[in-house]
Amino acid sequence: MRLRTLVLAFAALAASALPACAAELTGAVQQGALVLGRTQPGATVTLDGRPVRVDEQGRFVIGFNRDAAGEATLVEIGPGGDQAETRLTIAPRQWDIQRIDGLPDKQVTPDPKLLERIRAENARVAAVRETDRPDPDVFAGFALPVPAETRVSGVFGSQRILNGQPRSPHSGTDWAAPEGTAVGAVGPGVVSLAEDDLFYTGKTVMIDHGHGVQSVYAHLSRIDVGTGARVATGQTIGAVGATGRATGPHLHFGISWFGERLDPQTALPVLIRPGE
Structure with missing residues (x-):
C-alpha cells in the first residue's frame, strides 16, 4: 500500500x-x-x-x-x-521579384491628389482589419471563392521594383475568370466593408470572420452585399470584374490576420480543413 x-x-x-x-x-x-x-x-x-x-x-x-x-x-x-x-x-520562403527600369515618373509615383486619396482609403481599410470580433466563424470550415479549376494568374508575395523603387508586394492571390463569374464568401462572417470605387481595387468587399481574420474580394464588377450583412460560406457576394487598377477581369482575393497579410494559397487549406 x-x-x-x-x-x-x-x-x-x-x-x-x-x-x-x-x-x-x-x-x-x-x-x-x-x-x-x-x-x-x-x-x-x-x-x-x-x-x-x-x-x-x-x-x-x-x-x-x-x-x-x-x-x-x-x-x-x-x-x-x-x-x-x-x-x-518561422520558415523563410522565396518570392518572385521583377525589376523594371526606364519608366516615366508618372507611371511610378502617383500625383499628390491621388496619393492623398490612396492614403485615406488605405487608412480606412487598415482600421477595418484591426477589428477583433469574438465570433468563431473562422473555425466553421471554409471554401474557395471561385471554382477550383479557375486559373491562378497572380501569387502572394511577388514584387516589382520600378526605377529602383520597391513597390508593395502583392498581397493576395489573383484568379483569372470571365467578367460576371460569381464570387462566393470563403467562410461565414459579417461584411465589414463594401466599397464601390477604391482607387486600386475598385469595387471591393471585406468579410470579418472573427478572431482578427478578414477576407477581401477586389476588382468586382458588382457587389451583392452591404456592410453589416451576415453571410454564409459560399454565398454569392459579387462577381468577377476589372474595376480599379486592373488590366483584365480577375478576382484579387486576400486574407489577413489583423494587419498581417497572409498567403491565401497556404491559409485557405488550413481553414478549409480546420482539423476539428
Whole structure:
C-alpha cells in the first residue's frame, strides 16, 4: 500500500511539471502563414507579447506576414496558472521579384491628389482589419471563392521594383475568370466593408470572420452585399470584374490576420480543413 501511494505521488508530481497547456498547432509556421491553435479552455495566449483571442473551446488563430523572420514566442497560461512557452521558428520562403527600369515618373509615383486619396482609403481599410470580433466563424470550415479549376494568374508575395523603387508586394492571390463569374464568401462572417470605387481595387468587399481574420474580394464588377450583412460560406457576394487598377477581369482575393497579410494559397487549406 505504501509503495502504491509513493508511485501515485511521484506520478502526480511528474504530471504537474509538464506544460499542461501546450497548444496543438495546425498549419506550417512560415512566412505568409495562418496557423490554427488549440489550448485549454480558459487559457490566455500571447504571441510575442500580443494578446491572442481564445474562444470557449480553447481555439485561437495566429498569422505571420510575408517578411516575418526568426522566431516568435507563443506563451500560454492555463486557468490553473500553469504556463507553457513555445519558440516558433518561422520558415523563410522565396518570392518572385521583377525589376523594371526606364519608366516615366508618372507611371511610378502617383500625383499628390491621388496619393492623398490612396492614403485615406488605405487608412480606412487598415482600421477595418484591426477589428477583433469574438465570433468563431473562422473555425466553421471554409471554401474557395471561385471554382477550383479557375486559373491562378497572380501569387502572394511577388514584387516589382520600378526605377529602383520597391513597390508593395502583392498581397493576395489573383484568379483569372470571365467578367460576371460569381464570387462566393470563403467562410461565414459579417461584411465589414463594401466599397464601390477604391482607387486600386475598385469595387471591393471585406468579410470579418472573427478572431482578427478578414477576407477581401477586389476588382468586382458588382457587389451583392452591404456592410453589416451576415453571410454564409459560399454565398454569392459579387462577381468577377476589372474595376480599379486592373488590366483584365480577375478576382484579387486576400486574407489577413489583423494587419498581417497572409498567403491565401497556404491559409485557405488550413481553414478549409480546420482539423476539428
